Each structure stands twice: as structure tokens, then as C-alpha cells.
Amino acid sequence: MHGKRVVVIGIGNSGGDIAVESSKFAEQVYMSTRRGAWVIRQVSDNGVPVDMMYNTRFVHILFQLLPINFFNWFGEKKLNGMYDHTTYALKPKHRLFSQIPVINDDLPLKILSGSVVIKSNVKEICGSTVVFDDGSTVEMVDTIVFATGYNYGFPYLPNNVLYKSGHRVGLYKHVFPPNLEHTTLGVVGFIHALGAIMPQAEMQARWVARVFKGLKKLPSNQTMIKAVDKDTKDIEKNYIVSKLTPLQVDFVSYMDDIAGEIGVRPGLPWLFFTDYQLFKHVLWGPVSSYQYRLMGPGKWDGARKAIFTQFDRMYQPLKSRKLEEPESSITGHLVKLSLVILSGGAVAYYFHTHHPNTIPTLLSNIRPQAAWR
Numbered sequence: 001m002h003g004k005r006v007v008v009i010g011i012g013n014s015g016g017d018i019a020v021e022s023s024k025f026a027e028q029v030y031m032s033t034r035r036g037a038w039v040i041r042q043v044s045d046n047g048v049p050v051d052m053m054y055n056t057r058f059v060h061i062l063f064q065l066l067p068i069n070f071f072n073w074f075g076e077k078k079l080n081g082m083y084d085h086t087t088y089a090l091k092p093k094h095r096l097f098s099q100i101p102v103i104n105d106d107l108p109l110k111i112l113s114g115s116v117v118i119k120s121n122v123k124e125i126c127g128s129t130v131v132f133d134d135g136s137t138v139e140m141v142d143t144i145v146f147a148t149g150y151n152y153g154f155p156y157l158p159n160n161v162l163y164k165s166g167h168r169v170g171l172y173k174h175v176f177p178p179n180l181e182h183t184t185l186g187v188v189g190f191i192h193a194l195g196a197i198m199p200q201a202e203m204q205a206r207w208v209a210r211v212f213k214g215l216k217k218l219p220s221n222q223t224m225i226k227a228v229d230k231d232t233k234d235i236e237k238n239y240i241v242s243k244l245t246p247l248q249v250d251f252v253s254y255m256d257d258i259a260g261e262i263g264v265r266p267g268l269p270w271l272f273f274t275d276y277q278l279f280k281h282v283l284w285g286p287v288s289s290y291q292y293r294l295m296g297p298g299k300w301d302g303a304r305k306a307i308f309t310q311f312d313r314m315y316q317p318l319k320s321r322k323l324e325e326p327e328s329s330i331t332g333h334l335v336k337l338s339l340v341i342l343s344g345g346a347v348a349y350y351f352h353t354h355h356p357n358t359i360p361t362l363l364s365n366i367r368p369q370a371a372w373r
């Protein structure tokens with residue numbers, strides 16, 4: 001890419017990475033998008049990694065209680081507060097939580113400094129000239145990168161193994177083909193969520209191991225097929241599922257769901273009464289793999305301590321210069337607590353009056369499991 005004029009087509013996470021990296025050496029990078037994208041940062045408020053900040057049970061409960069449009073509005077406002085997506089020519093046609101966002105801390109800076117220029121969709125390519133939908137052109141282009149996504153397929157499997165559910169390869173809970181006579185195949189890592197793949201793949205692998213060992217039975221083929229189709233319908237309610245983006249799951253719901261299969265899902269009410277300090281960490285802290293090692297098969301005695309110290313480990317590399325720690329303010333804590341109690345009360349009251357079944361259903365979903373009681 002050194003000294004080249006580059007056009008990157010597609011503004012997914014591949015396109016974002018390629019544009020940013022090549023802009024360090026290229027003469028000029030252009031990035032073409034047909035519908036734009038929301039660009040989010042990995043480093044969130046106070047420098048906390050975005051998944052440590054938002055992949056928490058508290059946020060997850062709010063997502064279940066409040067309408068998705070509220071989170072779209074809130075998230076888009078926060079993102080535009082950092083860099084206005086219209087000014088940066090990024091503003092997409094879709095809402096924040098209906099597509100995979102581009103996670104890229106550097107892209108806005110590259111756009112601001114002019115080393116990456118956002119363009120509309122490509123209309124045609126004439127020799128070394130690229131013509132865009134809005135009539136503008138870029139001349140003397142050396143390299144065009146098609147960062148236009150993947151086709152997902154299993155060409156090495158017999159057709160009868162695959163069950164299609166809309167755009168998705170229909171796997172029971174994204175792992176088991178639902179129409180096999182015997183459970184001899186499990187697919188691990190074939191999902192996408194706003195969270196790291198490693199803990200999700202680990203959870204799937206733990207389930208697969210138990211099924212293959214005969215410790216856990218799968219439901220009948222018909223039940224699995226029904227569940228696959230329901231899952232596809234559910235995700236399509238708020239998310240644009242296409243052949244390019246068929247793998248989406250909700251991080252916490254999915255982790256808890258598979259954990260339920262294994263018998264390792266932590267129950268909040270149970271923790272509240274038996275270990276309040278741990279309850280607070282499990283409710284407010286990131287849903288990391290440690291939470292699924294507290295009890296049940298695969299229990300790890302170090303899990304509780306690991307949960308309490310996960311932020312220490314994250315901050316450790318930053319402690320490269322000794323500074324005085326700021327004192328925590330009691331008033332700040334009290335204000336935060338009152339806000340939480342007030343908003344929690346308001347939300348609970350609203351749902352109690354408008355949707356009387358929601359709260360009992362939610363509580364029954366987060367109850368402790370028999371496997372580890």
C-alpha cells in the first residue's frame with residue numbers, strides 16, 4: 001500500500017481495519033459505503049474497555065425491560081457526542097443496535113485528518129477511475145480492496161445435514177444441526193455478538209463435551225427445529241439479518257442460555273441472599289467466563305476471587321507511574337444509589353402496571369438452577 005491511492009469498498013470491521021492500517025502508508029485512502037455505519041470505540045468512558053463497561057447483567061436487565069428504541073436513541077446520542085456521524089459522512093440508514101457496528105477507535109481520527117475519505121457506493125470503475133453514486137470520481141486508483149464480507153457455508157457437509165432458517169444455517173442454539181439421526185456434530189464459534197468470541201466458544205465447547213459424553217441429552221429433532229425457527233424470528237424483530245450477517249446473538253442472553261444447558265448459570269436472587277458482595281460484582285461487573293465457574297460442573301474455586309480482581313488485572317499494565325489514588329466521594333455513591341433505586345422503582349412500577357407478566361418471567365429466567373443448588 002506504500003504511496004498508493006486506495007479505495008476500500010465496504011464499511012464493515014474488515015473495511016475499517018484495512019482503511020486505517022493502509023492509511024498509515026498509502027498516499028490516500030477512500031472508503032466507499034452504500035449505507036454507512038455506526039462507529040464505536042473500544043475505549044469507553046473513563047478509559048474502560050467498552051465490553052467491560054456494558055456487557056453487564058444490569059445493562060442486560062435494562063435491555064429486557066426498556067424498549068430497544070430507547071437504547072438506540074441513547075447510544076446514537078452518545079456516539080454523535082464524540083464525533084457527529086453526519087458531519088463525518090458515516091451516518092447509516094439503520095439504527096445502532098440493528099447491525100454490527102464498526103469497532104474502531106482510529107477511524108474517526110483518520111477521517112478528521114483527511115487520510116481516509118468517506119465516499120458513497122461505487123457506481124462503476126473505468127480503468128483506474130472509480131465513479132461513485134453521487135457522481136464524484138477518484139482518479140489514478142492503484143488498489144481496490146473489496147471488504148464486502150463473507151458467504152457462510154459448509155460445502156464439505158452433505159446437504160441433508162444442513163437446515164436453513166431464513167438466512168441462517170439452522171443450528172440448535174447455534175451449535176447442533178437439528179436434523180441428524182445421532183448427535184455426532186457440534187459447531188463451535190459460529191456466532192457473532194457484541195462481546196468477545198472466546199468465552200462464547202468456551203461455553204459452547206463445554207456444552208458440546210457434555211452432550212458427546214452423554215451427560216446431557218438434546219431434545220427431539222422436531223423440538224430443535226421449532227426452537228431454531230423461533231430463534232431466527234426473535235432476532236429478526238430488532239436486527240437486520242441478511243446473508244452477510246446471519247450469526248447475531250445477544251451476548252449475555254446467549255451465554256446464560258448455554259450455561260443453563262450445562263447447569264452453571266449464576267442465579268442473582270440466590271447470590272443476593274448467600275453472598276451479597278459477589279452478587280454486586282455479578283450484577284454490575286462484566287459477564288466474564290468466571291461467572292460460569294462459580295458452581296456446577298467445571299466449578300473453579302478461584303472463580304470468586306477472579307471476579308473480584310478482574311479490574312485490577314485489567315488496570316495492571318496502566319500502573320506504570322505512581323500517582324495518588326483519588327479518594328472516592330460518599331456523596332457520589334449516595335447520588336448513584338438514589339438514582340438507581342429511583343429509576344429501578346420507576347421501571348418496575350411501569351412494567352407492573354403495563355406488562356404484569358414481564359417481571360415474574362424475568363425473575364424465573366434468572367433463578368438458580370437445580371444442578372448447583
Ligand SMILES: NC(=O)C1=CN([C@@H]2O[C@H](COP(=O)(O)OP(=O)(O)OC[C@H]3O[C@@H](n4cnc5c(N)ncnc54)[C@H](OP(=O)(O)O)[C@@H]3O)[C@@H](O)[C@H]2O)C=CC1
Pocket residue numbers: 009010011012013014015017033034035036100121147148149150192244245
Ligand atoms: N477485529 C475484529 O474483531 C474483526 C471482526 N470482523 C468480523 O468479521 C465479520 C465480517 O466482517 P466484514 O468482512 O467487515 O464484512 P461485513 O459483512 O461486516 O461488511 C461488509 C461490508 O461490505 C458492504 N458490501 C457488501 N456487499 C456489497 C456490495 N455488493 N456493494 C457495496 N458494498 C457492499 C456492506 O455494506 P452494507 O452494510 O450496505 O450491506 C458492508 O459495509 C463481521 O462479523 C465482523 O465483525 C472483521 C474484521 C475485524
